[in-house]
Amino acid sequence: GAGVSQSPSNKVTEKGKDVELRCDPISGHTALYWYRQSLGQGLEFLIYFQGNSAPDKSGLPSDRFSAERTGGSVSTLTIQRTQQEDSAVYLCASSLAVGNRANVLTFGAGSRLTVL
């Protein structure tokens, strides 16, 4: 597609429920990244994919968070048993490749998650 698409744009859920956030990267971009932007916390790295592999999952806050990518394209970030501290904007980005000093990331508009 022309840009990075994320859905849903807004999600309100109750504490303890599971949520899935979807990211559709730019066609041909092999690298995909998830970041979280919390109020007062700034942007933090969660995970990245090179193709369908996730070499670095160190940014995932807990084992309630998981992510997968299929077909080298769409990625899903899943949060199980949501907690109020999970409330944030989850941003997805994609780029042509990893390890290139001219690597420009294109970000989606984000999915705003509110846990009541």
Next chain:
Amino acid sequence: KQEVTQIPAALSVPEGENLVLNCSFTDSAIYNLQWFRQDPGKGLTSLLLIQSSQREQTSGRLNASLDKSSGRSTLYIAASQPGDSATYLCAVSNDYKLSFGAGTTVTVRA
């Protein structure tokens, strides 16, 4: 761990003034530095990318400099306009991971 600091946190200027936004980082072993713009409720838009071997990049009214040895970058926006009002984020890359500053929120008064 890479720490990125942006000063000032907020800036308000009259239309036409030049803007100077500062970014500092603690680990000089970076791949590149990027400046992003974020409008309320929106994602990030990449403005400029400076590779670690470069000293500056220019795009229109925007100019960004990089002094890797001192861990500093400055974004200059010439002749500011109300449409420049947004939050500007600096991010340094260590290959695949971006470390972001907290941003500078700019308001340009008409």
